[in-house]
Amino acid sequence: MTEVMLTDLTKNFPSGARPSVDRLNLTFTSGKIHALLGPSGCGKTTTMKMIAGILQPSAGEITFDGASVLRVRAERRGAVMVFQNHLLFPYMSVGDNVGFALKMRNESRVVIRARVEEMLELVKLPGLADRRPKQLSGGQQQRVALARALIVKPNVLLLDEPLSNLDAHLREDMRELILGIQRQLGITTVFVTHDQEEAVVMADQIALMFDGVLHQNAAPDQFYDCPASERVARFFGNINVLPGTYAGGLFTSARGAFHAPRAAITEGPGSLTIRPEAIRLGRASAETRAANQMDGYVLSHIYKGTHARYKIAAGDLVLEVVTAPEATQLHGDGDTVRLTLPPEKLWVMPRPA
Amino acid sequence: MTEVMLTDLTKNFPSGARPSVDRLNLTFTSGKIHALLGPSGCGKTTTMKMIAGILQPSAGEITFDGASVLRVRAERRGAVMVFQNHLLFPYMSVGDNVGFALKMRNESRVVIRARVEEMLELVKLPGLADRRPKQLSGGQQQRVALARALIVKPNVLLLDEPLSNLDAHLREDMRELILGIQRQLGITTVFVTHDQEEAVVMADQIALMFDGVLHQNAAPDQFYDCPASERVARFFGNINVLPGTYAGGLFTSARGAFHAPRAAITEGPGSLTIRPEAIRLGRASAETRAANQMDGYVLSHIYKGTHARYKIAAGDLVLEVVTAPEATQLHGDGDTVRLTLPPEKLWVMPRPA
Amino acid sequence: MQFERLKIWLMLAPALLVLFAVFIGGLGFGIARSLNYMPIIGLTQPNFDAYIGLFSLTEFWRSLGMTLYIALTSTAISMVLAIGAALLLRRAFPSKRLMTFLFSFNLPIPHIVGAIGIMFLFAQSGFMARIAHGFGWIERPMDFLVLVNDPYAIGIILEYVWKEVPFIGIVVLAVLQSIGDDYEAVSQTLGAGPLQRFRFVILPLITPATLSVSVLVLAFTFGEFLIPYLLGQTYPATLPVLAVRLFTDPDLNKRPEAMAMSILIAVIAALMVLAYMWLSRRIVRSD
């Protein structure tokens, strides 16, 4: 129920050459789940720490529901954070770790004990309350850290790779736990994950950063359908990018011209992109290519049971195409093929000069 | 070039109720890549630490190339480990961390500096040699830990979730780095990952543990095609398990009888399993069902672009079926469908009573 | 397991060796003497006369009270101030190096010198009194506050606090710096305010080291002779002053009593240290 807004947020570390976070403008909508994505070292943790209030921004503003929190101490902000490296209190039992936040609110011992048991149950660690953190496995520690944060009902929940050490099953359970609590209480949640798929599945909105700079902040499918730049497209696993120029709905490239009604620019140099699933693969024929078609030959392909994945060379470009598994009976490595790129699936992005 | 053999390896922690590792018998073949898989807390880290020599087994034997190493000190075993929680030396620079092992071998300073720069390059952290570990992001720390381990040419390489904090791209790069070094030098490599897919892609052999006990040790596809138990199948994401009894190649269940030539048992109670992709989906018809067919109705389905995933209810069972995406035009939620389970794709596992 | 235990004892061996080779033997002689066994002056029949004699002295009991009061008060004050100073000093600020150096500056100054310094400062004719005179607040030395050789042992406590605050503080500082900020940050996001961070994060982390050094302070302030001798009131004197007086008594027959007194000081200090450790551990752990 808290809207977190970052305005020109910047962090320079004394020893860092570049700002670790560079004029970040970003709004985390109240009650939604946001993913913070980006390659290692792009500034995700730094951003979160500034929101939590344990790192002082070098410049910029952070507001919660419109009010600046720069002068509000971390413990008053109501932003709970799960740290990437767990950071359990080593001198406390697991139970005391989980119950820490309640104790800080002077809850009664009985209440704390009951809630702790409940939380440990939820993170599938019942009965470990008396252990010391050191006596837990890596994944168990991570879940304790999660339980410690989830036990309170914060305004803002900041999760820094909270599930990175868990196997698929636990991961799914924990995701559901987080989602459940988030939905029930409408907590504004920001989480970092290195797993795009997780981000896509869990988040209402994804913010993608590179080198401290925000590149796109949008709903998950937007990153596939209309990535903001080639770099964004590639980060989301799409290598199908053609350089060219755009004008009047027509994209002209070394591989031919394409009708592309959807574009982030009106004209000028641009990059054309399309999802691998959207490209249709056909036999190359003597017929002249229709609009939005191009020829290439199969570099390699993999059969994946549920689908097939082709790498197609077209001039100096390599495109990826995903087809139904049956396609493998038609096209083998080295075959010349014709690709059809449906106009409504195309997207033109700006291209830096 | 070292074969690691564990015989009845057991570890009891004083405070643990159950053994954390329980009579483990496992061979890590020379020069291969092995994945150690299992849910959080199953004993993966404990096993690795015992192999590395920094944890004393409670019972059992560890041999390297047939010779017991129980009395060989860690630094003599030649087993290098990357720890789950990175554990960089905090008071050393990044460069000194990476060069540590070389320094221990009294390599010259010049050689160390060159190799360190090279390794940092390989883990995509050029120029960070002079930073302190605390000044790195989580993923950067993890890569430094990896570089520190890979700089030497160990006999055995033990990697405990070495990539858990990296995004897909870096992960792939790092995997290739590990594989490259492993192949080039033929190091016996054991790695832990929480990511099955990673295990399947990278490993020659996977060992799956539950609660300290080894459940299956086999090539990756075996876990899909002939899982050792229902639990194994489920861990690998397969929920298609039917209880019944097996005799003379015929599996009898509440859902009918199935020809199943492949089986881990000869007769008695068993569980039948099949991969979701192997089930063929058809329209239910008035015709009597042929052998290896059963009827059900569509509970739900998802279209995934490259394929479609159906949940089918058949009596009290729920089965998962993956089809080509086109199937969605034929079968909607609530439709009655007929499933065909090809005999050669079926697998009968023992069922504990 | 067996091997682990052996290793632990091996690590302790050098320390225990020194202890037994040098210390325990000497202690034995001391105990023998306290039992009135000292053949050189003709005492050959061990008995408890020396102890009984001490227990029947009112001065002994009053001294005991005084000694306990001084030791407990100075240890408590030193510990509190030391932790405060360490917290103050661990943050980066412009003159941090200088301040930390100043803070540790009196570590190497022996207690006796400290006592002289305290006397120079706080005696009725000391530096402070002179400043007071300069302001026209006092006329003669006797108008100034009684801070040295006073009935409440203020002078003694001042000296101990002056000397022991850096002693405890430097250890606390070292520990604080090795801990870093991370745990405090975590607790802060979990809603711990400044006091709570101190109580539930910093305190438990610094307790082991703080305890080990403040126990040393407690034992020291209980057993020290020179400082109460110089800065204390004549009566009641502290137990060590009493012991030394017996010890330097020209009458050799007082030696057993002197020894008995030292042994008693040791026993009482030991009990006090045990109680102190037990109590502080309880206080910090109990929650």
Next chain:
Amino acid sequence: MTTAQFLTKPIASSRSGLTLMGLLRGAALVLLALWLVGPFIPMLVWSFAHRWTFPDLLPKQWSLEAWTYVADPAAQVLPAILDSLLIAVPVTLLSAAIAIPAGRALGLHRFRGKRIVEFLILAPNIIPGLTVALGIQIVFINYGLDNTIVGVILVHLVASMSYAVLVMAGVFSNYDPEAEEVARTLGANRFQTFLHVTFPAILPGLVVASLFAFLISWDQYVTTIIIAGGFVKTLSILVVAAAGGGERAITAALSIVFVGPAILFLIIASKYLTGENSSAGGLGRR
């Protein structure tokens, strides 16, 4: 603003330099500094004073008499410095060498009898030096160790080592030995592991422990005079003797000389006391 706020970490304090809290901190620091050096100021003045009576704030007459005396061979200052160093330095080294393993055992491990060992090690600090020194003297006479530097070193060692062990036990209780495991798997043998991993991690604590060990030996009076009075003379013997005589100027000058080498040690150690390498040590574990 509470005092605690003022003392604990101002993590998200404001960016501007001058705040109320900053001022309060500053004031507290200045007070602390004054309090710490306070007693030393009159001492310095006294060493140059010739008659300094109430109510003069500064002496009317300055003089170098005290320093002349200190320089006089009759004052025995130079041989005393040598003897003091000859004792304190080995005591410090030995204490450190003993305290590292013992502190580790006590700080990192739980074992049966630990409490007793802790207590035994604490004992030399509880039991007055006089009580044991006379007995030790008799033992030493039998071994021919009385009146020797070695004997004095051994006696000082008991007290110094006991301090050092306890400090190191505190240090090790915050130390994470897992880093050593990493080093071992990277091929470091025990010695290398100690040198490159353990040692730098415990160094600040070790420096503190050594400093204490040094100072304790440096300060010892009773035990020195009993074990080797007349053969080994240390600065502390001189200072105590002077202090008993009540000649302020000379006592002050001697005190300053006495403190000099120790301050030197402190300066060397201060690099570690100021926490420049604060990342040392594991994360506060127990």
Next chain:
Amino acid sequence: HFAAAQTVDTDWPNMPWDQVLAEAKGQTVKFWHWGGDANWNKYFDNILGDAVKDSGVTIESVLIDDTAAAVNKVLAEMEAGQKTDGSVDMIWINGENFVTLQQAKLLFGPYTDKLPSFANMDPNSSALQFDFGHPIEGYESPQGSSQFTMSYNSALVAEPPTTVDGLLTWICENPGQFTYPALPTYTGREFVMEIMYRVTGGYEQWQGQWTDEKKALWDQKSPMLWDALNKIKPCLWREGATYPSDKAPMDDLFANGELAWTFSAGSGESAASVLSGLFPDTTVTMIFDDGTHASNHYVAIPVNSPHKAGALVVANAIMSCAVQLAKNQPSSVGDLPSIDIDRCPDEVKAGFAAINYGVGGISPAQLAAVPILPMGGPELAKAIEDGWRVNVLEK
């Protein structure tokens, strides 16, 4: 008596001085003495050290803060069977510590009659007979003598009293400016004894052996002393709630003007303190009209000293005219000679005559003008010490 000393196989009593000198050559004498006074330290090392240098003897000072340290050392060595190779060759000693060591048969002697410089002494001098009323019997040799004197700050005391009664009155008329060191310090006890002689009706009755009658007398008369002391107690510094722990702290108070009076068992000490800049130059030293105590200080040689010959040479040098003169200078220690000056060569006599006793000093003539009161025995001293604690301090 001589049993312990006979463990040394040398035939000391019959050894001629030449042989002593020969044996002493090259010896280093470990001289344990109070190290609290820079002037004394300089005297031992420079004046005395130079005096024995020609004999090939070196003095090594062992500075201690209490004679008991030396006593305990000898005791421990003997206890451990170190009967010939002790580490104490010579002790500055007197009074009870002497009695203690002598009674435990830990002193070497008798030796005083061997020393050639004893020719400088009046053979009938009490300094050779009794120490604290205890017979010396040749087991210690004098270093010098001292007489109890009072010093006051003339800036604070306009009309100094000249008798003990006068002093007692003055104390209560000027509260807070007088005190005395707590007993059992030497100086404190000396002061109390001065009072005791006056309030109990003279010193004569306390002379001689400590018999049962003496004890009875003490029980009868001592309350008079306690009354007198308790009467001045509220007028003392800090209203008598505490006492300086020794003479040095009392001197400190005097130096700083907190006290108007101090006193000393040695008449030259105040002058030395003025000279060294400790005492104000308004310090004046006086002596009671009806006299004060005088005592002597001595050196003794422990029975297990390995350098007895050297120690004898030192003891001898101490009593030489030149050393006694040098020591009497206010710029040195201002210690009164134990020798009979008339037996010295003329230039020494002239030297004595030429001494200027300086600011805060008191001349031999002034001292000679009043009687010398003898010291009481050790038992009396002990009775005073014990009684004072119970009847004055703890009251």
